[in-house]
Each structure stands twice: as C-alpha cells, then as structure tokens.
C-alpha cells in the first residue's frame with residue numbers, strides 16, 4: 001500500500017466474503033492491524049503470511065479496530081502466540097469480553113419481546129437472540145490485559161506518526177489510525193468503498209441512535225482528514241477520496257430516511273414491515289433479515305429523534321411508524 005505497509009485479504013464465510021488486514025512497519029518488526037475471524041482458514045492464512053511476507057521480523061503488537069469478529073476474532077491467538085500486547089479502545093475490549101463471557105445473555109424474554117413488538121418474525125427473532133453463541137464461535141479468548149488507545153492519542157509505528165481517531169455508529173468507539181504527513185487513513189469499517197457499513201440498533205439499547213452517531217462521525221472525519229487521503233478500509237478495495245465517499249454515505253442514509261417517510265405516509269408500518277422498503281432487491285434468509293431489520297430500526301430511531309416520524313400508538317402490541 002505504501003513503503004512498509006502491507007495489505008492482506010482474508011476470506012470470510014459470509015455474503016461479505018473477505019476482510020482486509022494490514023501489517024505496518026514498526027521498527028524491528030511488524031505491527032498487525034486487525035485479524036479476521038477465528039477459524040481454520042484464517043489461522044492458515046496467518047501461518048502463510050508469517051512464513052512468507054512477514055518472515056524474518058518479529059511481530060511487535062496487535063492493533064484492533066473494533067469488536068466485530070472479523071476484526072478481533074484472532075486477537076487472543078495472535079497475542080498469545082507472539083507474546084505481544086493487544087492495543088484497542090476500551091469499548092472494543094469490553095464489548096468483546098462481555099459477549100464472550102455471557103454469550104447467552106441476549107436469549108431472554110425481554111429481548112425477544114423487543115423484536116416481536118417491532119414486528120420481526122419468530123425465526124429472525126430467534127437468530128438475533130442467539131447471536132452471542134455465533135460470536136463466541138468466531139472469537140478466540142481475549143488476553144487478560146490490553147493497552148487502551150482513545151481518540152486524540154498518538155501512536156508511532158516505525159518512522160510514522162499516527163494519530164488515533166475513533167468513530168461510532170458501525171461499532172462503538174471504533175479505532176482508526178491517521179498519518180497526516182502521508183495522508184493515509186486506516187479507516188477499518190467506518191468508511192468503505194462501494195458498501196455502506198452496517199449501522200444497527202440492538203436490543204440492549206433499544207432507543208439508541210447509531211445512525212445519528214455515524215453521520216456525526218462522518219462529518220468529523222471530513223474535518224480531520226485530508227480530502228484526498230488514501231483510505232485503507234476493513235473491506236473492499238483501498239481508495240482515494242474520503243470526502244466524496246463520506247458525502248455519498250450521508251446521502252445514501254438521507255435517501256433511506258426519505259423512502260421510509262414516503263412508505264409510512266401511505267400507511268403506518270412496523271420496522272419489520274419497512275425492511276422490504278429498503279432491501280427490496282434481496283431475498284433475505286432469517287440471518288440477513290435480522291441484520292436488515294436492525295439497520296432499518298437505526299433509521300427509524302434517527303427519524304424519531306429528529307421528529308421526522310413518530311409512533312402511531314405507543315401502547316400498541318406492534319409499534320408502527322407514521323410520518
């Protein structure tokens with residue numbers, strides 16, 4: 001990607017079929033940025049990287065952007081194997097730990113009722129309420145300590161000075177690294193070419209506004225990052241033009257909110273009934289349905305906060321939005 005910055009694409013067994021990881025020159029070795037999930041394929045990729053492009057220099061530290069399994073999955077394995085520190089945000093560490101320690105916590109009637117009240121079907125509700133177990137299958141146990149980094153910190157890697165940024169909306173307190181001198185941003189999943197990062201409301205924070213946080217984060221990224229920076233994301237290809245891409249993503253969400261408002265003016269709709277409005281081109285299995293639903297709800301909560309829509313009857317068994 002640049003002198004002393006390597007990029008590897010690791011397969012994922014999902015519709016989104018890969019994740020990008022980066023290796024950054026760190027003096028006498030390599031710092032690793034993100035890991036892939038914990039499965040045999042990913043471990044095998046790392047073995048090949050270590051015996052190939054990374055051979056002959058030590059691993060110095062592991063930096064993890066956020067707690068999703070495709071980014072933190074092998075953190076425990078890599079840090080233990082090389083006896084290196086895990087560097088991440090406090091929220092990433094604690095969310096991963098929390099889900100790992102209590103994978104069944106979402107499988108409770110309280111959460112089930114939440115999804116059913118928004119009109120989600122029983123099968124998709126089952127998927128979303130048992131997601132903690134899926135998570136655990138993709139994540140190796142975290143090390144017992146970590147090095148916290150937060151927005152505003154500086155990290156020197158090799159000869160480069162990076163500043164730590166954090167963004168919200170896709171995952172809370174997602175860590176990004178920016179080298180101002182070279183106009184180089186490791187953006188993780190905050191800004192991605194071609195796909196819109198998933199922004200979802202989860203049952204543990206039913207009134208949360210991740211879309212509002214995400215849009216604010218895009219605005220602050222545009223203010224902090226040189227417009228034509230090279231952006232190295234967690235998925236898809238590296239690209240130039242962060243400001244253009246951030247504007248496209250902002251417009252995309254504005255269009256989705258307008259589509260929801262239009263649909264609700266014809267007839268009030270539950271969050272689940274709004275899924276086909278935003279995802280009409282896909283036939284969704286229960287797994288995809290649960291993600292699509294949670295993304296729709298993010299738009300609904302954003303519109304509720306801004307006054308663009310309201311519930312028809314807050315005491316109804318199934319909540320329906322009207323605009």
Ligand SMILES: [Zn+2]
Nearest residue numbers: 068070189234
């Ligand atoms: Zn990701």
